[in-house]
């Protein structure tokens with residue numbers, strides 16, 4: 001890591017934001033782990049969202065997600081299954097997509113606040129896992145569920161049913177993201193910010 | 194080991210990258226050279242089923258890569274140009290152990306095999322070092338160790354020396370020379386092929402020349418500069 | 419152009435990567451060689467202020483990299499080892515235009531200068547191509563074009579040939595030989611230095627040898643194999 | 644990999660300036676929620692369908708963009724029909740159809756560069772107010788477009804390298820090297836951008852680079 005200390009948001013921060021945006025998109029290009037007939041996108045991209053927060057920290061992590069949203073709105077096929085375009089936002093999953101931004105932020109904030117300082121291997125893993133779960137799951141759903149309810153006119157309860165579909169997958173992804181972030185922090189630490 | 198390609202073509206979309214290649218590899222030291230884009234990496238990936246032929250068959254021993262890819266991957270190890278692609282865990286010994294654990298080697302045997310492998314390559318001292326902070330040459334050797342610890346019968350190297358200085362290149366050359374296994378080496382570094390048994394020159398997806406390095410290297414240099 | 423390092427040290431944390439280096443570069447063709455980790459890339463990055471000295475000063479002409487980095491970047495161009503990391507925009511012509519826009523070249527002049535530069539290197543046909551779909555050799559030439567289009571007075575190359583085959587390497591060598599500018603070339607490919615005016619051999623952050631390639635290369639080979 | 648959904652053509656929709664299309668789309672998005680009348684929503688949905696058909700996009704492109712959302716739509720309509728009423732289900736379905744089809748029509752007929760232009764115009768007041776660094780956002784978009792194929796290729800390379808090591812299924816073996824490669828290359832890419840005189844000198848805000856951070860959390 002370079003020791004030249006620069007302006008608060010350096011070129012490198014900008015590059016990291018763009019690269020993690022690319023990682024999130026690339027994870028969506030993988031053959032999706034589709035669960036039978038569930039019609040909604042169960043996507044590895046949320047793994048990327050958690051990683052962006054956990055590795056880069058709150059500001060840059062949220063920046064990477066905001067960039068994904070921007071590319072989506074610009075009509076680029078960046079979401080899983082090669083989807084994109086303005087129509088995603090008013091669609092039923094639009095809220096989840098927007099929720100990625102505060103989701104990554106909260107993940108990053110929690111990691112920065114707690115996980116970085118965690119001592120032992122298990123504590124560190126657990127702290128990362130908790131951060132990914134709170135940010136990448138709870139916060140994302142907190143935006144996504146009401147949004148689904150609003151755009152579809154369904155009650156909150158029924159919209160939450162959709163979230164329940166995702167929860168198992170997203171918990172697994174939080175575990176993977178936590179392990180990855182923990183190992184990356186040990187091998188190639190960058191300061192979360 | 195005997196690796197046999199019979200009428201193998203590889204097409205990516207409309208593009209023919211390898212064109213009806215038939216060749217039998219039995220020698221211990223085999224070099225593959227050719228221009229950028231001539232098909233070397235594709236050829237190498239055929240040998241352990243990372244790429245499957247669009248036509249023809251690839252036999253490794255008695256196994257067909259199209260149907261027995263899993264077994265073949267354990268018999269044909271692959272060292273890539275960029276060691277960063279291979280290294281997963283933060284410490285060198287953890288990383289070697291990671292591969293063994295994932296293929297179900299009994300836990301108790303693992304530390305012994307890791308130590309032994311590192312010693313074999315003369316890098317026992319790296320065991321406890323952080324794998325991502327090693328120099329290019331050291332990383333290249335660790336990536337090789339991570340492949341060899343799985344005990345493949347053949348090792349394929351795709352441009353293993355591009356990032357190395359003179360000393361590390363010589364070291365890698367010595368390590369390759371000393372390998373008990375069969376080795377297939379793809380390279381632009383023609384000096385690496387001294388003492389090899391056989392060199393294939395690829396050109397636009399075909400074997401344009403096939404012979405000992407003494408004649409194959411000058412042939413390539415004459416045709417490609 | 420005259421580039422002068424005076425008592426320059428570079429430390430990363432506890433680690434001293436360059437140690438009180440003083441040297442004056444005025445020749446037209448300067449090679450820098452040395453083992454992996456000896457400090458070559460750090461040395462090169464000093465020359466245009468991408469790395470600033472922890473102690474000492476780097477003067478480019480009359481400018482100090484510590485205070486005039488912006489002006490120096492326009493005078494000293496930089497070609498990195500891995501063109502993948504250097505081509506920053508999606509289309510070739512956009513990428514060449516990027517630097518020009520940053521330096522305030524009038525918008526109307528930009529397309530003409532871009533075309534001219536691509537034609538100079540014989541790659542006019544690549545203008546509208548997406549950067550990620552180029553071959554390794556093409557990428558390296560585009561990266562060079564993106565630097566030359568800024569009309570630097572000196573060009574620094576950090577291992578420009580590692581990914582190239584024989585033909586592309588020769589092409590790049592010819593391009594470097596024909597450059598009107600001063601060139602500083604870091605490389606493990608010792609053949610690249612034929613005909614250079616001066617070669618520095620770095621070892622553990624110090625200049626261990628300094629002389630013409632005729633004597634410097636054998637010295638390095640003798641001390642580093 | 645094609646990075647844009649744009650379908651070249653000369654339909655009326657292709658010729659409308661991007662800014663207008665976006666403005667109308669936005670209005671439309673608000674309007675559908677102002678009514679529950681099927682006699683209004685029904686014809687509107689028909690109109691949206693006609694609009695999409697005038698674009699003359701390749702069938703497989705349409706199918707890819709519509710398949711996922713139509714499943715969601717079906718599920719939502721089914722739940723609404725079962726739990727509320729047929730009428731409610733119809734209203735929800737028609738609303739989503741209108742939004743989906745009009746947005747897709749705009750997406751298919753507008754170049755990324757045109758949209759980027761609109762983005763710049765929209766960001767301009769925010770930039771002036773010092774809330775967003777518009778040139779930095781534009782550069783971030785371009786960088787992302789440049790590096791999406793690159794990162795995807797790195798991912799494939801890593802997948803191969805791990806498969807050759809017998810570690811195909813391990814998520815750790817795939818993602819850890821990817822993240823580390825990305826972090827490592829960021830240093831070089833940033834140096835390459837700096838080496839090409841970024842940020843531009845005659846910026847109105849000498850401290851402009853701080854500003855993206857103010858915007859990022861959304």
Ligand SMILES: Nc1ncnc2c1ncn2[C@@H]1O[C@H](COP(=O)(O)OP(=O)(O)OP(=O)(O)O)[C@@H](O)[C@H]1O
Pocket residue numbers: 205208210227228229230231232233234235236554583
């Ligand atoms: N997955 C793929 N899809 C499409 N084209 C491919 C793919 N893999 C390789 N190619 C193309 O096939 C040709 C041969 O590629 P290959 O990587 O085998 O060449 P190579 O001889 O290893 O080149 P180099 O010396 O640059 O490594 C190239 O033109 C390449 O662009």
Ligand SMILES: Nc1ncnc2c1ncn2[C@@H]1O[C@H](COP(=O)(O)OP(=O)(O)OP(=O)(O)O)[C@@H](O)[C@H]1O
Pocket residue numbers: 001002003329358430433435452453454455456457458459460461
């Ligand atoms: N930003 C940095 N932070 C910490 N250490 C660094 C940094 N950059 C370089 N180093 C260390 O400084 C030493 C010299 O690095 P440098 O890249 O200059 O070597 P090099 O001669 O170019 O090597 P190579 O031939 O492998 O490219 C290395 O040990 C490297 O790990």
Ligand SMILES: O=C(O)CCCC[C@@H]1SC[C@@H]2NC(=O)N[C@@H]21
Pocket residue numbers: 041042043044046079080088093094096097140166169170
């Ligand atoms: O692709 C989209 O349409 C936008 C993203 C919606 C995916 C959400 S995010 C949380 C939840 N977990 C998943 O795997 N998918 C959904």
Ligand SMILES: [Mg+2]
Pocket residue numbers: 233234235351
């Ligand atoms: Mg190759």
Ligand SMILES: [Mg+2]
Pocket residue numbers: 458459460576
């Ligand atoms: Mg270097």
